[in-house]
Amino acid sequence: MTILQSIEKYVALSKEEAGYFTSILETKIVKQGELLEKPGEITPYFIYVKSGCLMTYFIHPDGSDHVVQFATSSWWTSDLASFTKVTPSNYATKALADSEVHLIYKKDFDELLERYPVFEKFFRLLFQNSLITHQNRIIQTVAHTAEERYDYFQQKYPTLEQFVPQKYIASYLGITPEFLSKIRRKKMGR
Amino acid sequence: MTILQSIEKYVALSKEEAGYFTSILETKIVKQGELLEKPGEITPYFIYVKSGCLMTYFIHPDGSDHVVQFATSSWWTSDLASFTKVTPSNYATKALADSEVHLIYKKDFDELLERYPVFEKFFRLLFQNSLITHQNRIIQTVAHTAEERYDYFQQKYPTLEQFVPQKYIASYLGITPEFLSKIRRKKMGR
DNA sequence: TTGAAATCTTAATCTAGATTAAGATTTTAT
DNA sequence: ATAAAATCTTAATCTAGATTAAGATTTCAA
Numbered sequence: 001m002t003i004l005q006s007i008e009k010y011v012a013l014s015k016e017e018a019g020y021f022t023s024i025l026e027t028k029i030v031k032q033g034e035l036l037e038k039p040g041e042i043t044p045y046f047i048y049v050k051s052g053c054l055m056t057y058f059i060h061p062d063g064s065d066h067v068v069q070f071a072t073s074s075w076w077t078s079d080l081a082s083f084t085k086v087t088p089s090n091y092a093t094k095a096l097a098d099s100e101v102h103l104i105y106k107k108d109f110d111e112l113l114e115r116y117p118v119f120e121k122f123f124r125l126l127f128q129n130s131l132i133t134h135q136n137r138i139i140q141t142v143a144h145t146a147e148e149r150y151d152y153f154q155q156k157y158p159t160l161e162q163f164v165p166q167k168y169i170a171s172y173l174g175i176t177p178e179f180l181s182k183i184r185r186k187k188m189g190r
Numbered sequence: 191m192t193i194l195q196s197i198e199k200y201v202a203l204s205k206e207e208a209g210y211f212t213s214i215l216e217t218k219i220v221k222q223g224e225l226l227e228k229p230g231e232i233t234p235y236f237i238y239v240k241s242g243c244l245m246t247y248f249i250h251p252d253g254s255d256h257v258v259q260f261a262t263s264s265w266w267t268s269d270l271a272s273f274t275k276v277t278p279s280n281y282a283t284k285a286l287a288d289s290e291v292h293l294i295y296k297k298d299f300d301e302l303l304e305r306y307p308v309f310e311k312f313f314r315l316l317f318q319n320s321l322i323t324h325q326n327r328i329i330q331t332v333a334h335t336a337e338e339r340y341d342y343f344q345q346k347y348p349t350l351e352q353f354v355p356q357k358y359i360a361s362y363l364g365i366t367p368e369f370l371s372k373i374r375r376k377k378m379g380r
Numbered sequence: 381t382t383g384a385a386a387t388c389t390t391a392a393t394c395t396a397g398a399t400t401a402a403g404a405t406t407t408t409a410t
Numbered sequence: 411a412t413a414a415a416a417t418c419t420t421a422a423t424c425t426a427g428a429t430t431a432a433g434a435t436t437t438c439a440a
Binding site: 066081143 | 256270280314317318320321322325326327364
Binding site: 165166167177178180181182184185 | 386387388389390391
């Protein structure tokens with residue numbers, strides 16, 4: 001699916017709007033392991049994942065990392081705080097597989113919304129839906145045990161587990177890799 | 191601060207836009223303890239808190255509740271999932287103090303955005319900022335101890351602690367009231 | 381191809397926070 | 411005003427998940 005198709009699921013675009021949008025899009029191939037955002041730096045663009053898989057994670061001053069989200073094909077991701085407020089990021093975004101992404105730089109993003117209000121609507125819907133997901137995630141974290149959260153993760157991202165290192169899944173779930181190992185063993189034996 | 195002033199911090203409104211917006215607004219006084227959203231029911235409106243304090247919480251099938259957020263003066267709140275998708279809510283919203291709120295019904299909300307795109311921009315910004323807050327909250331929860339989260343809560347909501355029952359603060363922090371009691375005692379003795 | 385580095389597993393021990401229970405304090409309805 | 415209900419505190423005990431450590435497996439660069 002192209003990025004235009006994924007947008008046109010939510011809003012209809014005229015030829016002109018689609019053309020302008022495409023013109024500001026940067027396309028980039030990222031190799032597995034490469035970073036698209038670095039902690040301490042300002043996140044200059046909003047990222048759309050065309051293929052592959054990215055992960056955005058928080059780096060705690062004590063050195064531990066915490067995965068905020070995985071972004072697979074047709075997801076948007078970014079450290080929204082850094083992008084929006086033009087402040088240094090507390091997050092890093094790393095490619096977990098060779099990936100193809102589109103980047104929209106902030107200047108272009110701002111001008112796009114200014115010029116073609118249909119994109120205000122699109123991003124309003126995108127953020128609104130993302131907010132729902134984030135509210136669910138908060139509840140997930142406080143209202144369920146690690147094992148329940150793992151079950152839910154497997155349902156939600158059935159393909160991810162095959163190529164994402166366990167330690168990142170553990171981090172996403174808010175537990176240690178050792179404890180995830182223990183949960184998996186327990187589930188095997190059932 | 192009026193609701194119009196709070197909106198005009200983000201976008202400029204013409205007389206007509208402001209007038210139309212005001213005309214669809216419902217105003218309601220809610221008594222302390224009253225529910226504005228009930229689990230199992232569809233959330234028909236988006237809520238703006240003019241004065242007082244609301245709390246949105248999740249009710250786990252096992253009977254425990256989990257506070258998702260507090261909304262004080264000039265905050266917006268709602269079970270966005272239920273409002274957006276017109277599905278039964280998993281949340282309740284309760285007034286923690288006598289409060290005055292504005293309600294926007296979904297039909298009016300949709301029509302407002304259709305008619306006056308400036309509100310697309312406003313809600314895009316509102317959701318974008320809220321998303322930043324939610325991302326922070328997720329990290330807070332997994333990367334910090336209960337005591338650190340309590341410190342952060344006190345900084346973020348310095349006035350709330352005086353009138354919100356401890357048990358709800360504990361719930362917001364993801365701990366039991368007993369453990370919050372223990373943390374508070376420990377902090378007193380320092 | 382190979383060896384060093386990264387990742388994963390298992391197991392023992394430890395701890396932050398849960399649970400249970402009982403008493404003390406505060407709030408609320410009448 | 412007062413009694414019942416709700417909330418808060420303290421303390422003992424328990425447990426989900428962390429930490430530490432060591433071996434096994436996988437990945438990857440040269």
